[in-house]
Amino acid sequence: MITSTCRNLTFETIEPWAGLKRAMELGQAGIIREVTDSGIKGRGGAGFPAGVKWNLCAAAKDPLKYIICNADEGEPGTFKDRVILTDFADLVFEGMIIAAMAIKATEGILYLRGEYTYLREGLEAQLLALRVNKKLGENACGVKGFDFNIKIRMGSGAYVCGEETALIESLEGHRGEPRNRPPYPVNTGFNGHSTAVNNVESLAWISCILSKGSKWFSQHGTEKSTGLKLFSVSGDCDKPGVYELPLGITVAELLVEVGGSNAKAVQIGGASGRCVPAIEFDRKIAYEDIPTGGSVIVFGPGRDMLDVAQNFLEFMVEESCGQCTPCRYGNPTLLEGVQMLREGRCSAGYLKELVSLGETIQIASKCGLGQSSANAFLSIVKHFKEEIMGRAIGDA
Amino acid sequence: MNLMTQQERLRSELEELVERLGTERSSLMPILQEVQRKYYRISDYAIQVIADLLDIHPVEVHAVVSFYSFLDFKPKGRFVIRLCRTLCCDMANKDRVARQLCNDLGIQFGETTPDGKFTLEYANCIGMCDQGPALLVNDHVYTRVTPEMVNQIIVGCRQVFGLHATQQPMEQ
Ligand SMILES: Cc1cc2nc3c(=O)[nH]c(=O)nc-3n(C[C@H](O)[C@H](O)[C@H](O)COP(=O)(O)O)c2cc1C
Ligand code: SF4
Ligand code: FES
Numbered sequence: 001m002i003t004s005t006c007r008n009l010t011f012e013t014i015e016p017w018a019g020l021k022r023a024m025e026l027g028q029a030g031i032i033r034e035v036t037d038s039g040i041k042g043r044g045g046a047g048f049p050a051g052v053k054w055n056l057c058a059a060a061k062d063p064l065k066y067i068i069c070n071a072d073e074g075e076p077g078t079f080k081d082r083v084i085l086t087d088f089a090d091l092v093f094e095g096m097i098i099a100a101m102a103i104k105a106t107e108g109i110l111y112l113r114g115e116y117t118y119l120r121e122g123l124e125a126q127l128l129a130l131r132v133n134k135k136l137g138e139n140a141c142g143v144k145g146f147d148f149n150i151k152i153r154m155g156s157g158a159y160v161c162g163e164e165t166a167l168i169e170s171l172e173g174h175r176g177e178p179r180n181r182p183p184y185p186v187n188t189g190f191n192g193h194s195t196a197v198n199n200v201e202s203l204a205w206i207s208c209i210l211s212k213g214s215k216w217f218s219q220h221g222t223e224k225s226t227g228l229k230l231f232s233v234s235g236d237c238d239k240p241g242v243y244e245l246p247l248g249i250t251v252a253e254l255l256v257e258v259g260g261s262n263a264k265a266v267q268i269g270g271a272s273g274r275c276v277p278a279i280e281f282d283r284k285i286a287y288e289d290i291p292t293g294g295s296v297i298v299f300g301p302g303r304d305m306l307d308v309a310q311n312f313l314e315f316m317v318e319e320s321c322g323q324c325t326p327c328r329y330g331n332p333t334l335l336e337g338v339q340m341l342r343e344g345r346c347s348a349g350y351l352k353e354l355v356s357l358g359e360t361i362q363i364a365s366k367c368g369l370g371q372s373s374a375n376a377f378l379s380i381v382k383h384f385k386e387e388i389m390g391r392a393i394g395d396a
Numbered sequence: 397m398n399l400m401t402q403q404e405r406l407r408s409e410l411e412e413l414v415e416r417l418g419t420e421r422s423s424l425m426p427i428l429q430e431v432q433r434k435y436y437r438i439s440d441y442a443i444q445v446i447a448d449l450l451d452i453h454p455v456e457v458h459a460v461v462s463f464y465s466f467l468d469f470k471p472k473g474r475f476v477i478r479l480c481r482t483l484c485c486d487m488a489n490k491d492r493v494a495r496q497l498c499n500d501l502g503i504q505f506g507e508t509t510p511d512g513k514f515t516l517e518y519a520n521c522i523g524m525c526d527q528g529p530a531l532l533v534n535d536h537v538y539t540r541v542t543p544e545m546v547n548q549i550i551v552g553c554r555q556v557f558g559l560h561a562t563q564q565p566m567e568q
Binding site: 077078158271 | 426429459464481483487519522524525527532535536537
């Protein structure tokens with residue numbers, strides 16, 4: 001199996017099932033309090049506080065509830081969930097069981113992207129072992145009346161299905177088109193039932209939080225962005241791979257770690273993230289400054305920022321579900337604009353129009369894909385005017 | 397085999413599949429994924445049968461198949477090669493691997509070889525960004541692919557195909 005280089009992950013040091021044991025002592029309210037106290041926010045990108053989400057699910061009056069682990073990891077430049085599922089899947093399953101105890105879920109679903117089908121066999125074998133060991137099934141973990149099972153469902157090659165309501169649509173056997181929110185999945189989720197959707201990494205951290213305590217977690221990071229986070233680092237750096245770092249770290253500090261200090265820019269948050277130029281490398285990677293699901297792509301001095309804008313816009317055009325007009329028609333127009341810039345045919349006036357179109361797509365789109373599809377383009381136009389305007393064909 | 401018996405056989409295989417995976421709407425994706433894996437496509441006839449068994453309109457099934465890039469109406473090759481075209485792999489020179497794939501297979505992206513063995517496609521980020529260029533051959537992942545490796549990968553597939561050729565199901 002091809003593995004990414006990882007360095008000193010906390011996950012390696014966690015005693016298996018210690019978190020679950022603690023969770024059983026704490027009980028439903030205690031688990032939610034511990035998770036809330038840790039301050040952990042969603043590691044999937046949107047950054048919603050996990051404790052609040054679980055509290056809403058726990059409060060929902062619904063005899064059928066679901067915990068869904070979002071393993072659709074499709075954001076360009078992200079691969080840390082693959083690493084977790086390869087090396088630490090038990091922490092994820094443990095997190096799902098803890099979640100089930102907290103919200104009183106009866107079923108867990110791991111939604112694995114189709115591109116990761118090669119992970120499925122190993123994961124199924126681990127789930128089977130958990131059933132044999134009675135961690136799953138009727139009276140799971142030896143708790144009377146706690147019937148909980150986990151099954152795996154596959155995606156079929158659609159990035160937008162990582163969006164939680166599109167994911168639920170897909171599970172229900174529909175096109176993966178995001179829903180209007182509200183209602184949120186915590187109230188109206190899978191098959192209309194209360195559902196907590198959590199990212200792979202969020203669930204693994206929650207096992208650690210239960211095991212080592214909320215204080216241990218929240219001592220890392222900043223006040224608004226507590227804890228440690230995995231970063232998937234790629235691009236022009238000496239040591240690409242998966243890194244565990246505290247939130248709040250500056251871009252410059254991260255670049256030292258990965259051997260990319262001569263970068264001219266860094267894309268943080270993948271295609272839906274932002275391009276940070278060298279002059280802003282003192283900014284913090286944290287929910288309150290530059291938020292991210294963990295994708296870090298380093299651009300060395302020789303990179304053409306229009307290549308970056310073009311590749312990401314092609315991605316968005318390809319992956320848009322096409323439900324809303326700004327996303328469906330806006331992104332191709334931005335992409336054409338990049339082509340014009342490339343050929344030196346874009347007037348300053350038209351560039352302004354493109355920027356305003358980008359801003360319109362951000363506010364007028366229904367889901368996070370459209371709302372963030374123009375981010376990369378807009379940040380490149382903002383910071384690299386010198387590079388992208390007035391080109392002749394063949395300039396780069 | 398004449399057309400009628402082929403369809404009958406497909407129908408009974410689909411009936412078995414649906415019995416195993418369930419007739420609820422939420423079983424639709426697993427059913428379609430299995431049909432795609434087994435028959436390399438989801439034909440109009442299969443759509444009709446699945447719709448009947450799940451008691452939904454065929455248009456519903458059609459709409460789902462058309463949405464997902466891993467589900468296809470047209471027959472795919474036995475080996476679907478998907479080269480990642482997203483930024484990190486692009487920066488790692490995926491274009492050279494792409495050219496070599498086209499040269500060695502004699503087809504363009506989006507096409508299937510006339511013998512039905514290989515389909516060549518692009519994929520978006522497949523989660524191997526630190527080890528690009530990356531590609532998938534069916535469910536198998538290859539990383540740090542060089543133009544030189546392309547031929548080995550194809551030869552490897554042909555060997556597998558030789559072994560299993562007689563077990564492949566008939567065209568629908
Ligand atoms: C277009 C799009 C794609 C997304 N892809 C993923 C994904 O692959 N994995 C993930 O965990 N969250 C993804 N999300 C965020 C989910 O909607 C959701 O917020 C998340 O799974 C919640 O888990 P968390 O709170 O633990 O992060 C995506 C969101 C959008 C808008
Ligand atoms: S913003 Fe784009 S991806 Fe999201 S619902 Fe609208 S069209 Fe679909
Ligand atoms: S960009 Fe190619 S695998 Fe992520």
